[in-house]
Amino acid sequence: MKPVIASADSAPTGSLSSARLDETGEVSMLEAMGQLELWMIRSTSHRKRGACQRLLDRVVQMSDWRRNMPRTGRPRSFDRDAAVTSATHLFWQHGYEGVSLDQLRTTMGGISSASFYAAFGSKEALYREALSVYLATYGRVTDALRDQTLPPRDRIEHALRRSAMMQTTPGHPTGCMVTLSATIGSDQTTALKGLTAAERQANREAIVLCVTAAIENGTLPANVDTVGLAAMFDGFLLGISLLARDGMTGDILNSAITNAMRAWDMLAIAPR
Template identity: 35%
Template sequence: MTGTGAKRGRPPAFDRAAVLDAATRLFWERGYEATSICDLTRAMGIKPGSLYAAFGDKKALFKEAVQAYGSSPVGAFMAAALDEERTARGAMARILREAAAAYPDPAHPAGCLTISAAVNVTEADDEIAAYLRDLRNANLGHFTARFTEAQRAGELSKDAEPAALAAYFAAVIQGMSQRARDGATADELRATAALALAAWPT
């Protein structure tokens, strides 16, 4: 016994990052429920046994795919804007602008993975629906926190409602994702973004 706890056996004969990217794109395009293990192994170029050995089951693979998406440029732009912009309004303007560019980008499936991947999940996979719902609600919480901070700093008036404002912009962003999946262009989404930002309290 070595006592290291390391797994024995040969390392996987594939590029883990590459096959995870293939799985992510497939989940993003089709959603969780409509993506089968057969679809995944075909897209990833591996056998079912290799998928289970490397990632566990379909749910575990999906969660890892979502995590990978969240650290990619198209998945991380909201957090970056909230962290980097000096004002809450500037952060939201950047988020809307970047969503308008990213969601219809033909370089990847349309829309946002965390918004669209669970729209067709059945009761048997409620865990996945709850997982994505929690991620979306976490973003809503980040918006609310940033807007509350802006109110304390005087950027928003005392009459403003940070939680309601956050819910409004979250709804707009989710709608932009769906519109992109329905074929909306970047120009259309930029117009939507401009109209949404006009609702910012003055």
């Protein structure tokens, strides 16, 4: 609603209520200020110009008050980065569809729905942001798969051991967010399932490249089943998430990784 103010011929008395300012924001207040200034110029009555000036002063005060007041529904201590971190842990622990808007708002300090959507746009947009945060932090344990300074075998072993350590360390949910948070779900989550599937596929391809590199440098024989061997290590990497979520310790997983790497060693060509 636009502000409704009496005409210059019936000058306002100075009461703020007579201006009936719209409470929706500064735009309406600016319009009111413009109208008052126009009446002051057009008015031939000193008394009326004085009344307009007094009301204009009140409008300015109201505008300053609104500009400085805290945003409705969002605590002054709202920390967006901390909120995203909390959301990351929720999605990681319960999966995308297992987390409600109420849970997200509560973990963010009880912000209103309006503040939530103003800050993040939607639950899906927040999940995408949370996944990006995860990949840039915890998810980097698989970066070893692409570390060209390491021998191919070490790339795989380092990725497995670092994953096992991260996924069983206290202080955050166990398992892997990429594996657990959006693997299954309704048709409405197809795009999100595609996001996590793409990350798993990228790791799968990196493992294949490790095996291929070992064949090319002569540490694995040319007749090795590249895809099959890579699939074995990929399956082990994905399985760590379920084992960690079920409570298996990092020590046991490390022992299992030692045994898994023996499959590589049995195929390897002995150095001359």
